Amino acid sequence: MESDVLVVDDSAAIRKILQRVLRQTGMAIRTIHEAGDGQEALEVMKSQSVNLVLTDINMPKMDGIQLLGALKSSPQWHKIPVVMITTEGGETKVGEAVRLGAAGYVRKPFTADQIKEKLAGILDPALPL
Amino acid sequence: MNLQKLIIDFIGQSTANVFSTMLGTELGPGEATIERGTPEVNDGLVSFIGLAGAWAGTGSVICSPKLACRICSLMLMTDTQSVDADVLDAVAELTNMIVGSVKNDLEPHIGILGLSIPTVVFGNFRTKSAGATDWIVVRFPWEGDVLVVKLFLAPTERAPHAVAHLMGQTCPVDV
Numbered sequence: 634m635e636s637d638v639l640v641v642d643d644s645a646a647i648r649k650i651l652q653r654v655l656r657q658t659g660m661a662i663r664t665i666h667e668a669g670d671g672q673e674a675l676e677v678m679k680s681q682s683v684n685l686v687l688t689d690i691n692m693p694k695m696d697g698i699q700l701l702g703a704l705k706s707s708p709q710w711h712k713i714p715v716v717m718i719t720t721e722g723g724e725t726k727v728g729e730a731v732r733l734g735a736a737g738y739v740r741k742p743f744t745a746d747q748i749k750e751k752l753a754g755i756l757d758p759a760l761p762l
Numbered sequence: 763m764n765l766q767k768l769i770i771d772f773i774g775q776s777t778a779n780v781f782s783t784m785l786g787t788e789l790g791p792g793e794a795t796i797e798r799g800t801p802e803v804n805d806g807l808v809s810f811i812g813l814a815g816a817w818a819g820t821g822s823v824i825c826s827p828k829l830a831c832r833i834c835s836l837m838l839m840t841d842t843q844s845v846d847a848d849v850l851d852a853v854a855e856l857t858n859m860i861v862g863s864v865k866n867d868l869e870p871h872i873g874i875l876g877l878s879i880p881t882v883v884f885g886n887f888r889t890k891s892a893g894a895t896d897w898i899v900v901r902f903p904w905e906g907d908v909l910v911v912k913l914f915l916a917p918t919e920r921a922p923h924a925v926a927h928l929m930g931q932t933c934p935v936d937v
Contacts (some may be wrong), residue, residue, distance in 0.1 A: 644854065644855040645848065645851045646834075646837055646851045646854075647855055649838055650784070650837065653839070691877055691879060693879055720859055720862025720863065720865075721877070723866060723869050723875075725874055740866075741859050742859045
């Protein structure tokens with residue numbers, strides 16, 4: 634099945650890098666949507682088909698934790714896997730993301746292989762997150 | 763534990779790691795100094811990111827327009843010749859990753875810190891943070907130019923008493 638991915642980050646540079654990395658993973662990707670913050674992401678979700686979300690945590694307007702909470706409390710979107718891609722490495726925010734139901738997290742700076750491995754784990758339920 | 767030395771080490775490791783991972787290039791060791799008094803005038807790009815918690819301060823990356831374009835070119839795999847929105851964004855994200863990694867490394871020693879969203883300024887400027895006197899400055903020579911990473915941190919009233927003395931700062935408990 635082809636994936637429709639939503640990349641959420643306030644940095645256009647990171648969105649471009651993730652687009653490139655996603656295309657390099659060999660995953661079957663149909664569309665990569667972009668959003669600059671959590672609010673924009675929710676707007677995209679309302680109008681587009683999305684079955685995987687990669688999101689930063691520290692963003693203006695609505696951060697990645699708030700976005701994750703909104704998605705996981707939504708009957709429509711709660712099953713969509715959300716991967717946090719963030720500079721945050723501390724227990725507080727990452728722990729909160731895991732408690733809210735994040736499918737995993739990748740710390741910035743990241744390599745293409747780290748993204749690929751994380752997504753492979755999420756797309757294959759037999760592998761650990 | 764000497765916190766200044768720890769911060770210098772963390773800046774070195776973090777900057778080298780970001781360059782290696784995100785730019786695909788190696789960065790040599792930096793030269794560390796402490797900047798006291800009036801800060802030097804800069805002509806190029808400066809990016810700031812705030813840190814807050816038991817300790818508070820600012821992390822900063824400073825570079826020439828030429829170096830900023832080179833960073834952007836490597837990060838985005840483009841050929842960038844002049845400072846534009848992509849260059850400003852690339853330098854902001856570089857700052858976010860460098861200072862964010864230093865923050866993560868410091869947290870086991872000084873407690874949880876929050877990170878603000880970075881701001882980038884392009885032009886001729888002199889930077890000064892209110893209350894900040896001593897900046898830890900690490901200069902990294904790279905491709906015939908210099909990348910400067912600076913950090914200022916001071917304990918707040920939430921800092922544990924013992925930790926507050928580590929950088930020779932006035933401890934709020936003693937005031």
